Amino acid sequence: MVEHNKDIIANAEYVVEFGPEAGRNGGKIVFQGTIEKYKKAKTPTSKYVFSEKASEVDYERNPSQKAKAMQKHTLEIKGITRNNFKNFNLKFPLGSLVCISGNIGTGKSTLLGIAYGALFKGKDAWKHRVGFKSIEGKTHVRRSYFVDQSLLSSIPTSTPATYLGVWEVIRDVYASLPQSKKMKLKKSHFSFNTQNGKESVELIEKIRYKKLSINDLMKMTIDEAIGVFNDFPLVQRKLGFLQEVGLGYLTLGQKSKTLSGGEAQRVRLAKILSKKLGDRCLYILDIPSRGLHLSDLPTLVKVMQKIIDKTNTVLIAENREELINNSDFQIKL
Ligand SMILES: Nc1ncnc2c1ncn2[C@@H]1O[C@H](COP(=O)(O)OP(=O)(O)OP(=O)(O)O)[C@@H](O)[C@H]1O
Ligand SMILES: [Mg+2]
Structure with a gap:
């Protein structure tokens, strides 16, 4: 199996690590052997898997003044009733990285969907505003965007x-x-x-x-x-x-x-940056770290911070402890 999750790697009997870097600079076996030997190998990934501190990595986010000013405002979606939620209130500060975490099936994607619908702008917007009773703080958010995780393109010649x-x-x-x-x-x-x-x-x-x-x-x-x-x-x-x-x-x-899974994810991030970023919007990402290695996370956080710095809010569903710990506001389901 191919895996980035540290708990799964730590429970393997035999590990093969590739590297040292991506693309042209990769493709070599950095380590191959039993988990006992891997513990002592001090490769980039084994250091991450066996270090207690890995989840405390600080990504040094320095929010802009505009983002800080935005953090005074909150958004609250009240009376959410959908799937496993009954009269649930979702409340978080704006101008922040907001992380919803929780086990499989606890309702992370459900909440993202409600938030997206509540702030949807476009044709028949009223049809999207379902599954909740009321919303407060909406004056500070212009609209929502769901960052698409689908295939980059079905055209075979696409790059x-x-x-x-x-x-x-x-x-x-x-x-x-x-x-x-x-x-x-x-x-x-x-x-x-x-x-x-x-x-x-x-x-x-x-x-x-x-x-x-x-x-x-x-x-x-x-x-x-x-x-x-x-x-x-x-x-x-x-x-x-x-x-x-x-x-x-x-x-x-x-x-x-x-492209590898992580590379495809990076291309999507590049696409967000390439579009004229909105201000006062809610950007929603469902498990943005999917397919990403620890070494990719700083880039992900950097891009999200860039979005936030323009007075936007980034709402993610994510269970990676590095991202939970580096978010401004956490909601644990
Ligand atoms: N359309 C639906 N109809 C009925 N139940 C649903 C529907 N969509 C989701 N559910 C249920 O609601 C619960 C929450 O699902 P949701 O997709 O929000 O979980 P999640 O936290 O995102 O899980 P995961 O970590 O697997 O992505 C699950 O028990 C799921 O089976
Ligand atoms: Mg989900």
Whole structure:
């Protein structure tokens, strides 16, 4: 079994740890052997599994002044009656990281769903406002967002860069080059979805930006590509979000369906950052640490703090002690 949960690892008889890092810098066996030997091995993961202090890791969140001011306000959803709840009051401070924890089936997702519905904005919003009696403090929250955990894309050629709209802009760059215009090549010719004939494949290979064809670009990492697009701040900005969540080592051509679970989760975080972040909103995430290793948690917390700093509130359901301990307000079911 593949597992990040420290309690499960600690109860295994035999452990294989991969590393040392992700992507190109990983793929090696860092440790392999019995749990007794693993305890003494002091690898990054064994240190985490066998240290009492791991759950006390401090992620050094420094909330902005605006977020602190927001913390004076609370939101209360009263009289929640749904699934296993009868007349339950959900109350938490705004401008904070709020964590709902509890065993399987205790109602974490139910509460997230109620909160989402209560602050939903859009068509037929009244239909979503069900399962509770009243709400207080709503004047300080404009709307709710549920951060989607579904598949990144069902399109086989999709990449993290397509997901963030980077390829759209890169194709514009290639289509606007003088050679492209001369050869009558349009933006669509530079798409991976187009079934280009052999002739146009050869033509496209000839179109170079800074001596790089689209195919050369696909083999480059995000870190490398950022340097190439000095003249296109929009490309740099979008790639920057992937870099910020620690995915700079991925190549531009790597398909979304080949990403690891934790990498896919990071791409979703990059997407949140790439959209213009709202203010005074409630962002809801159901088990954001799913698939993440201890070493990924600081990045997750950093992104959530960035959201909060714009006067938003982040409401999560989560049982990882590192995240429970680092949240501003805890609700234990
Ligand atoms: N649509 C439904 N109809 C009836 N019961 C439901 C429905 N949805 C959830 N439940 C029940 O309500 C309880 C709470 O479910 P919920 O999904 O909120 O738990 P959870 O804390 O998120 O669990 P998990 O940790 O497994 O995600 C469970 O007992 C579940 O079986
Ligand atoms: Mg749940």
